[in-house]
Amino acid sequence: MSTRADGSGNGNLVEIENLRVWFPIKSGIVLDRHVGDIRAVDDVSFEIKRGETLGLVGESGCGKSTVGRTILRLYKPTSGRISFDGRDISKLREGELRPLRRRMQMVFQDPFASLNPRHSVGRIVGEPLRTHGLANRREAATRVRDLLRTVGLPADAAGRYPHEFSGGQRQRIGLARALALNPDFVVADEPVSALDVSIQAQIINLLEQLQEEFDLTYLFIAHDLAVVRHISDRIAVMYLGWIVEVSSADELYANPLHPYTISLLSAVPIPDPVVERSRESILLAGDLPSPANPPPACRFHTRCPYVQPTRCRDEVPPLRTLGSGHRVACHWAEQIKEGKITPHAVEPVLERPRLELPPAPPPV
Amino acid sequence: MSVAELEAAEIQLEASTGGLWSDAWYQVIRNPGAILGAFFVLTFLVAAIFAPVIAPYGPKEGNLLLVATGKPPGPSWHHLFGVDLLGRDVFSRILYGARDSLMVGIVSVSIGLSIGLVLGSIAGYIGGWIDSVIMRLMDIMLAIPGLLFAIGIVAMLQPGLYQIMIAIGVVNVPIFARLLRGAILAQRENDFVLAARAVGVKRRAILFSHIMPNAISPVIVAGTLAMGTAIIDVAGLTFLGLGPPDPATPEWGTMLTGANDYLELAPFLAIFPGVAIIISVLGFNLIGDGLREALDPKMRGRA
Numbered sequence: 289m290s291t292r293a294d295g296s297g298n299g300n301l302v303e304i305e306n307l308r309v310w311f312p313i314k315s316g317i318v319l320d321r322h323v324g325d326i327r328a329v330d331d332v333s334f335e336i337k338r339g340e341t342l343g344l345v346g347e348s349g350c351g352k353s354t355v356g357r358t359i360l361r362l363y364k365p366t367s368g369r370i371s372f373d374g375r376d377i378s379k380l381r382e383g384e385l386r387p388l389r390r391r392m393q394m395v396f397q398d399p400f401a402s403l404n405p406r407h408s409v410g411r412i413v414g415e416p417l418r419t420h421g422l423a424n425r426r427e428a429a430t431r432v433r434d435l436l437r438t439v440g441l442p443a444d445a446a447g448r449y450p451h452e453f454s455g456g457q458r459q460r461i462g463l464a465r466a467l468a469l470n471p472d473f474v475v476a477d478e479p480v481s482a483l484d485v486s487i488q489a490q491i492i493n494l495l496e497q498l499q500e501e502f503d504l505t506y507l508f509i510a511h512d513l514a515v516v517r518h519i520s521d522r523i524a525v526m527y528l529g530w531i532v533e534v535s536s537a538d539e540l541y542a543n544p545l546h547p548y549t550i551s552l553l554s555a556v557p558i559p560d561p562v563v564e565r566s567r568e569s570i571l572l573a574g575d576l577p578s579p580a581n582p583p584p585a586c587r588f589h590t591r592c593p594y595v596q597p598t599r600c601r602d603e604v605p606p607l608r609t610l611g612s613g614h615r616v617a618c619h620w621a622e623q624i625k626e627g628k629i630t631p632h633a634v635e636p637v638l639e640r641p642r643l644e645l646p647p648a649p650p651p652v
Numbered sequence: 653m654s655v656a657e658l659e660a661a662e663i664q665l666e667a668s669t670g671g672l673w674s675d676a677w678y679q680v681i682r683n684p685g686a687i688l689g690a691f692f693v694l695t696f697l698v699a700a701i702f703a704p705v706i707a708p709y710g711p712k713e714g715n716l717l718l719v720a721t722g723k724p725p726g727p728s729w730h731h732l733f734g735v736d737l738l739g740r741d742v743f744s745r746i747l748y749g750a751r752d753s754l755m756v757g758i759v760s761v762s763i764g765l766s767i768g769l770v771l772g773s774i775a776g777y778i779g780g781w782i783d784s785v786i787m788r789l790m791d792i793m794l795a796i797p798g799l800l801f802a803i804g805i806v807a808m809l810q811p812g813l814y815q816i817m818i819a820i821g822v823v824n825v826p827i828f829a830r831l832l833r834g835a836i837l838a839q840r841e842n843d844f845v846l847a848a849r850a851v852g853v854k855r856r857a858i859l860f861s862h863i864m865p866n867a868i869s870p871v872i873v874a875g876t877l878a879m880g881t882a883i884i885d886v887a888g889l890t891f892l893g894l895g896p897p898d899p900a901t902p903e904w905g906t907m908l909t910g911a912n913d914y915l916e917l918a919p920f921l922a923i924f925p926g927v928a929i930i931i932s933v934l935g936f937n938l939i940g941d942g943l944r945e946a947l948d949p950k951m952r953g954r955a
Contacts, residue, residue, distance in 0.1 A: 320784075360850055382855075389852035402843035406865045416851040465847065 301473055301505045302336040302359060307368035307378075309351070309358050313580060327579050328354040330529035331368075333607070336473075341499065341506040343520030343537065345513060345552070347576055351529045352509045353397075356475040359507065360392055361385050372473070390420055393466035397478035399458035403450040409436070409461055410446030416468040435464040438501075439494065456487035460494070467498065475507045480515060492519055513556050517541055522613075525549050528587045529579055531607060535614040545616040545625060547594045573634040586619070593631035594624055679946035686942020692935025696928075700750040707744035711902040714739040724918045733924045736910065742921065745902040746928050752896075752903045753932065756817050756886045757879040763821025765875050768828025775829065776836030776867075777859050787833065790826035798823045799888060811894045813903075819889070820882050831874055835867035842866075869947035876940030880933035887929055904929050 309329040314320035328351040336342045344352045357363050359370055361377060370378040377388060396402035403412055413432045417423045423431055433443040439460040450458055459479060466474055476495065480488040496519060498504060510516045516523060516537075523540045525533040525548065533546040544550045551570040558564045572591050577583055583590050589600040599605075599619045607617045623629045680686045699706065718725060718739040726734045733742035775786040793801070805819035806812075839845065840863060848858050887905030889895060895906050904925040911921035 357846070362846055362849055386852045389850065392850075394847065394850045396843045396847060398843055402847050404844040404848075404862055404866070407861075415848070415853065419851055419853050419857075462847075465851070469851070 299337050300335040301338045301373060302507070303369075303371045304335070304355075304359065305333045305369040305371075307332045307355070307358065307370065308366040309354050309363055310366045324580050327529050327582060329358065330582070332526075332529070332531050333368075334524050334531060334534055336505055336507060337521075338472075339499075339503060339505055340521040341508050341519055343516035343523040344507060344509045344526060345511060345516050345523060346526035347511065349576055349579070350526045351579065352526050353477050355526070356394070356477050356507055356509050360389075360394055360475055362394075386420075390416075390469040391471050392473040392475070393469060393471040395459070395462050395466050395474060395476045395479045398482050399455050399462055400450075400482075402462050403458055405450055407449075408446065409441075409448055409450065409453075412450070412461060413446070413464045413468055416465060420469065422469070431468070432464075435468055436461075438467065438498070439464045454487075455483050456490060459483060459487075459491050463491075463494065463498070467502065470502065471504070473505045473507070475509070477509045478511070479508075481510065481512060488515065495519065513552060525552070528577060528582055530587055530617065532588065532618070533614075533616045534607070535616075539611075539614055543614075543625075545610060545614065545621045546588075546618050547592045547624065547631075548588050550624070551593065570631055586617075591634060593634055594620060594629050595634065596620055596629065676943070676946040680942050683942040683945065685938045686946075689935045689938025689940075689942065692931050693939065696750045696754055696932050696935070699747045700754050703744075703747040703751060707741070707747045709741040709744045711745050711748035712740070712900045724914075724921065726918065726920050734918070734920045736907070736921055737914065737918075742907075742924055745907060746904070746924060748902040749904045749907065749925070750928070750932075752813055752901070753883050753886060753929070756813065756820070757882045757932075757936070760817040760820035760882045760886075761824065761875050761878045763818065764824025764878065765828050765871070767821070768825045769832055769871065771825065772829035772832030772871075773836060773859070773864070776833035777840065777863065783833075786829070790829050793823075793826040794830075799885065802885060802889060803892065803894060806889060806894045811897060813886075813896050813901075816886055816889050816894065820885050823885075824878055824882075827878070828871055828874065832867060832871050835870055836863055839863045839866045869944065872947065873940045873944040876936050876943060880936040880940075883929060883933055883936075887925075 307329055308327075308331060310325040310327050312322050313324040313326060315323050330351075332351075332355060334342070344355065346352045354363060358365050359372075361370070361380065365378050368378065369376055372388065372392065375388075377385065380388070403409075407415075410429070410432050413435055414423075414428045417428045417431060429446070432446050436443055436445050441457060441460050441464070445453070445457075445461070450461065453461065462479075479495065480491050483491060492515060495506070495508075499506060506519075508516065508519055520537045523535065523537050524531050525540075525546065527548050533540065533544070533549045535543075535545075540549065541553065544553050551572050554567070554569040555571075558567070570593050572593075574591050577587070577590055585602050586592070586600050586605050589595050592600065595601075596619070603619065605617045605619050607615050608621070609615050610621060618624070620629055703711075715735070716739045718731075718735050724735050724737055724739075725731070728734070731741050731743065733746065736742055736745070771786050771790070775783040796804075802816070802819040802823050805822055806815045809815040809818065842862075845858060845862050848862050853862075883904075886895075886903070887908060890903055890905030891909045893909070895901070895903055899906065907925040908922055908929075911918070911925070915922055
């Protein structure tokens with residue numbers, strides 16, 4: 289494990305507090321007018337311990353990729369604090385970030401889009417080394433060969449181009465690039481969801497093996513709960529820009545507390561026909577609401593099968609700690625757990641595609 | 653690892669830098685269309701360079717005795733393409749005319765391409781209000797019909813061949829700027845650009861090593877196609893009387909203008925310069941098409 293520069297000894301490599309990432313919506317022909325915000329990430333806090341894998345799950349469009357990219361400062365946070373190894377990096381400029389980039393890297397979802405088709409594999413994997421001036425030409429060539437071998441590719445891959453490789457092989461190239469700088473922290477943004485199931489297992493195993501070998505800390509973003517359970521130590525569940533539940537992986541699967549997590553888990557097929565037929569699965573009604581205009585109070589209340597007449601629609605649920613390290617953002621978590629509240633049918637709310645625009649200014 | 657293995661690895665890294673262009677070259681020389689196009693263009697290039705050697709007569713020297721009957725004689729062994737109304741050899745004039753036509757094509761496209769590339773990359777990569785200002789300016793330029801715009805510029809600068817080159821170059825600027833901006837915008841959001849940022853590659857290096865090489869190929873193709881159009885535009889502008897002030901200057905467009913009134917009497921006067929224009933334009937277009945295929949990275953290794 290790398291040196292602990294923070295000296296705080298709290299064991300957290302990454303801490304984010306009240307992180308907000310809002311993307312402005314602009315319209316106008318000549319001058320762009322600010323008409324609203326996409327609240328991709330809204331008031332998110334969590335921490336990632338050294339050496340652990342934190343799984344981040346949620347539907348498409350819930351802001352999980354944005355969280356990952358903002359931690360790497362590929363996006364600028366609107367507000368909030370991101371600390372990496374005890375240092376606040378949320379306001380650093382690009383030049384100040386550059387030395388830190390050696391320590392945090394990313395693996396992308398789409399292995400076809402994440403490699404420049406015009407660069408050879410040797411150039412792609414060697415680019416981080418050249419960028420940081422870490423190796424001369426000869427050393428870089430050796431290092432590239434070593435990296436390719438580490439991720440299970442033949443050394444002669446260096447002279448070939450990305451399109452000559454399959455999806456799984458390309459993902460290995462992406463991994464080799466991420467490992468080139470010997471990082472402490474890797475954001476894996478759905479690294480297997482674009483791959484065939486047979487290849488997924490290989491890449492997951494490779495990720496685990498690399499974690500052990502290089503003392504890596506992962507933020508593993510995914511929507512496939514089975515994959516996340518396998519690789520994660522702890523899991524954070526995201527819904528519409530919010531963290532709704534955080535807990536250790538086993539605890540979350542055994543004992544989900546948030547209605548959203550409960551319905552997600554009930555949708556995972558169980559490979560046992562007897563259990564599968566007898567259990568009840570909860571189907572969520574309606575679409576994910578627009579992050580430009582999220583529902584007030586609890587954001588899940590429009591689709592929640594446990595929604596109650598009080599509190600849900602007018603009081604924001606804080607992320608509370610229940611039991612050992614199990615945090616949940618639901619007013620009724622205890623009652624749901626005890627079975628006092630049961631799921632009921634929800635009238636699907638159709639999402640209006642248009643934005644709520646501010647009233648037009650009066651004519652001058 | 654042995655020294656030999658190290659060398660081999662080094663060569664692999666080395667080879668990767670020039671790979672795109674050597675591969676593209678390999679593709680182009682196997683594309684029959686592109687070869688035919690290159691053949692046409694090279695033929696005219698040789699004709700232009702060696703015109704004084706090849707041409708049997710001077711471009712301005714006329715033998716009025718040949719047209720004493722009032723009807724210019726058609727093609728013959730002495731005058732391959734016939735003679736014009738002033739007794740000048742059409743074949744020689746077409747050879748000399750290739751000089752101006754090719755030069756106009758290359759120079760005007762270079763002017764348009766260089767200004768367009770700078771404006772397009774600034775607009776596309778920097779974005780914001782700079783992008784808005786540049787692109788609205790380009791929209792204004794595009795709103796004026798190309799030939800009319802060129803006529804206006806030439807009229808402002810006085811008629812002449814260099815003025816025509818400038819005019820056609822300026823007319824082409826918004827086309828290249830727009831094309832490059834669009835391609836840069838499309839590439840800028842690519843994951844591999846994000847990956848380069850995550851690695852810490854500097855902005856300028858991202859633009860030149862990741863975005864530009866992927867964004868430039870449509871512009872290069874458009875450039876070769878624009879050379880063909882430029883030749884037609886020159887012919888059009890000189891046809892309208894905005895060409896070189898010396899009417900004896902051999903130029904394909906001027907030759908077409910001269911033939912205008914005698915189409916029935918001596919159609920070959922229009923046919924030969926017309927065919928020269930068509931073949932040179934076709935040549936550039938075929939090269940452009942070949943390049944487009946060769947520069948597509950997905951086409952690699954499928955020769």
